[in-house]
Amino acid sequence: MNIPKWILDVFYSYLTSELIYFDGEYPIATPVATFFNPTKNSIILSTSVSFYNKVKCIKQNPNVSILYSKHEYSGLSEKPVVLVHGSAKVHEKDFEKNNAYLSKLIEEQKETWKKEVYIKMGRELDSFIGRRLMDWYMLRILIEIIPDGIVCWKKEANILGSVDDLSKTIGSVKGDAVFAFMGEKYPIGIPVKLRKSNRKFLIENPTLNLKEGQKACLLIHSHNKYVKEITLTRYKGRISRISKTSRISRISTREGEIGEIEFIPTSKFSFKQGGILNSIRFILDGKRRAKKFLERYKKT
Template identity: 25%
Template sequence: MTVSAATERIRDAVYDSLTAEFATARGDRPAVVPVTPFFDREREVVVVTAAPAFAGKAEQAAANPRMSLLLREDESRLHLTGRATVRDADLEANTAVVERLIRDEPPSPKRTAMVEAAEFLGTRLGLLLLDWYGLRILVEIRPTAIDERPTDGTTTVPTWSAAGVDSGEAETYDQMVATVTDDAGYPRSWPVSSATVRDGRLRLTPPDDVTPVDGQPACVLAHWHDADLEKLEQRLIRGRCREDARGLVFDPASSFHLRNRTARDRLRFIVDGKRRTRTYFADRGQTYRPVPRLRTLIEW
């Protein structure tokens, strides 16, 4: 089967992206979260995943399949819009799919990080702490269009008190992305390189194919992670675009902060994950039983 040039380009960008910014929309209100993307060569779709404890992005994609993904491509970014299909009927079967997708990745630091993470989840300690994390919801993305997003490869995030970002937090971030929805309801994202904040508002310079209007809902995601995704931090800031005398700005209204950097952060992540997983199954009238993982714990 011949692979089109566009499909090959998407596949290569997915392979180059340890993380990418995944955007969904509820009406005209976008939301963005960092994910690790995979490419399914059998189906020629991009795949992102979610643990049931953190199923929000999958639930939003199920409610509105129009989405976008901002991938890495050499020195620039590749912006993919597409339609999502959520696979959540058999989470353990989905885990086997993810293991195949990891094996299909070409040798790279990304593949190494994913293999090491999968191997830890299979250890007794991994099963004790993160048995819930190995279950996976799949979101398959069938691309509809791609666009280039030029970037100078640098990101500086300033102290931004109006968005809850103090100087210590700002210094950690090395990625920043702004997102709005277009007239067709698709989220449209672009990287923010040298961020400038004045009077609590972030200066925006969208690409030519994105034309926000005054008062339009928007969001900004700032995040960072280490090479193996063991430590990470992110803040999603919601607000609106505004026109002022200098041009387009983003006016923040609220923000959500997630951090996994310290031992306390990791403990909170584990406890939260177990609690959220039980809630996920209870909401569906099911009981979560970590089998066959339970047998492994009994034999420990």
């Protein structure tokens, strides 16, 4: 696939993106850092063994998506949104080899603020204190994604490759939250505007093929320019109502378009980085999870 330079700039510059994968019947969106391998035209991300559930899910169904929607601190004058569909391959046999590969790949990235941030982060983790506290975090599993199709919104929607799920998408997408749902083959994620109303969310939506009762996921996350002070809230739930009129922007859509969907959460997960107590909990929980994983790993 011939990927345009302005999309490659997004891959190289956006500090974080959202990985969207299947967990049983639910699509799940989670923040990740990705790095582009120009030799293989692949997207690389990694996760600690302490968070193995996403790896387990991806091994069961390798059809995933990566959404690039958070343009803050990218340094790009334009702020496109890019959604990549692809097949994921898990590399989990050699953690040292994974770390060496990832470090080399980051060093070879285009000169951007993103590269500077993650090189600095790697040095912090490799310090004496970092190795004592975060040794479990450095047991990394690599996930390699080969793009099968790309949908990108700049001034209007553009499609590269095979993306039947979004072939009828028109207009632009924007918003501070990510709404994930199931497509025909891949999970899909788009940035959306939303408003909370009692125990449900009203989500303004572009033209997409959604159905009432459909299971979905809503992700709200943020970080600063150093990818610190991370906050994350994720809801799993279902679409309870679809309307042609948006109560958020007070506009009616054209015939056949969806103006607003009503999303009812059935579960919630929250995480907040920073503060002594939060840091201690994060480290202790990570060490406990890593120990449990390694005990199982040695038996296989």
